[in-house]
Amino acid sequence: MVTLNVLAFFAHPDDETMLAGGTLALLARSGAQVHYLCATRGEGGEVGEPPVCAPEELGPVREKEMVCAVQALGGRSLTFLGYADPRVGPGEKLYAYTDNLTMLAGQVAATIKQFQPQVVVTHGSNGEYGHPAHTFTHQATLIAALSFKKTAPLLYTVAASFPGHPKPRLSNQDDVAHLVVDVAPALSQKEEAAMCHRTQHALFVRSASEEAGRQLTVPEVIMHLEGIHRVHPPVEDSKIEDQLVEMLKPWEWRKNRE
Numbered sequence: 001m002v003t004l005n006v007l008a009f010f011a012h013p014d015d016e017t018m019l020a021g022g023t024l025a026l027l028a029r030s031g032a033q034v035h036y037l038c039a040t041r042g043e044g045g046e047v048g049e050p051p052v053c054a055p056e057e058l059g060p061v062r063e064k065e066m067v068c069a070v071q072a073l074g075g076r077s078l079t080f081l082g083y084a085d086p087r088v089g090p091g092e093k094l095y096a097y098t099d100n101l102t103m104l105a106g107q108v109a110a111t112i113k114q115f116q117p118q119v120v121v122t123h124g125s126n127g128e129y130g131h132p133a134h135t136f137t138h139q140a141t142l143i144a145a146l147s148f149k150k151t152a153p154l155l156y157t158v159a160a161s162f163p164g165h166p167k168p169r170l171s172n173q174d175d176v177a178h179l180v181v182d183v184a185p186a187l188s189q190k191e192e193a194a195m196c197h198r199t200q201h202a203l204f205v206r207s208a209s210e211e212a213g214r215q216l217t218v219p220e221v222i223m224h225l226e227g228i229h230r231v232h233p234p235v236e237d238s239k240i241e242d243q244l245v246e247m248l249k250p251w252e253w254r255k256n257r258e
Contacts, residue, residue, distance in 0.1 A: 156244065
C-alpha cells in the first residue's frame with residue numbers, strides 16, 4: 001500500500017487536538033504521514049487560569065504548545081502560515097484572521113503542492129460552533145483542493161454530526177459523518193496532546209464544568225468519538241471506500257449504522 005500523506009489544516013493551536021486528535025493519531029499509527037498546517041499562533045486566545053504567560057507572550061507560547069501536541073499525535077511536520085489571531089471582541093465576538101480568501105486559498109494550494117497529500121483534513125462547513133476563523137479556513141481549503149481538478153486530494157472535514165454526538169454544540173450540523181471513529185486506542189495520545197495546550201486548559205473545561213456542577217479535569221472532557229465527513233469527491237451514502245477509510249476501519253464505530 002502506498003504511504004498516505006495527510007495535510008491537516010486548522011485555524012488555531014489546539015483545534016487539531018480537541019476536534020480530531022484521536023483520528024489523526026490513529027492515522028499516524030497506521031503509517032500515514034500527517035503534516036500539520038496552522039493559520040495562526042493563537043495570539044488572541046486565553047492565557048490560562050492562573051496565567052501561564054503574559055498576553056504579549058501568548059503567540060510564541062502557543063506555538064511551543066502545538067509543537068508538543070503534534071509530537072504527541074505522531075505528526076510528521078508542522079507549519080504556521082503566520083496570520084495573527086484577533087482577540088475576542090465585546091460580547092465574546094469572534095473574528096476571522098484574514099478577509100483575503102484568495103490569498104489564503106493560494107497559500108493552502110502551495111502547501112498541497114509541497115507535501116503532495118492524498119488527503120486534506122480541515123474544519124467543517126459550520127465552523128464547528130460558528131467560529132468565523134474556522135469557517136474561513138474551511139472555505140479556503142475547499143477552494144485550494146478543488147483547484148487541482150482531476151488531481152485534487154480527498155477532502156475531509158472534522159467534527160461531523162452523528163446521532164449521540166458527545167458534544168453536539170461543537171459539531172457541524174450540515175456535515176453528516178461518513179465515519180464515526182472510536183478513538184479509545186489513541187486516547188492517551190489525545191490526552192497527552194491536550195495537556196500540551198496548557199494556556200487553554202481553563203477554556204477546555206469551563207462549559208462542561210458549569211454543566212456538570214463541579215470542576216472537571218482536561219482528560220474528563222476529551223471526546224472518545226470523532227465524526228469525519230468527506231466533502232470531495234462527494235458521496236451519496238455513508239459507505240465510502242478509500243485509503244483513509246481503510247486505515248481507520250479497525251477503529252470504526254459501527255453502532256452508528258445499525
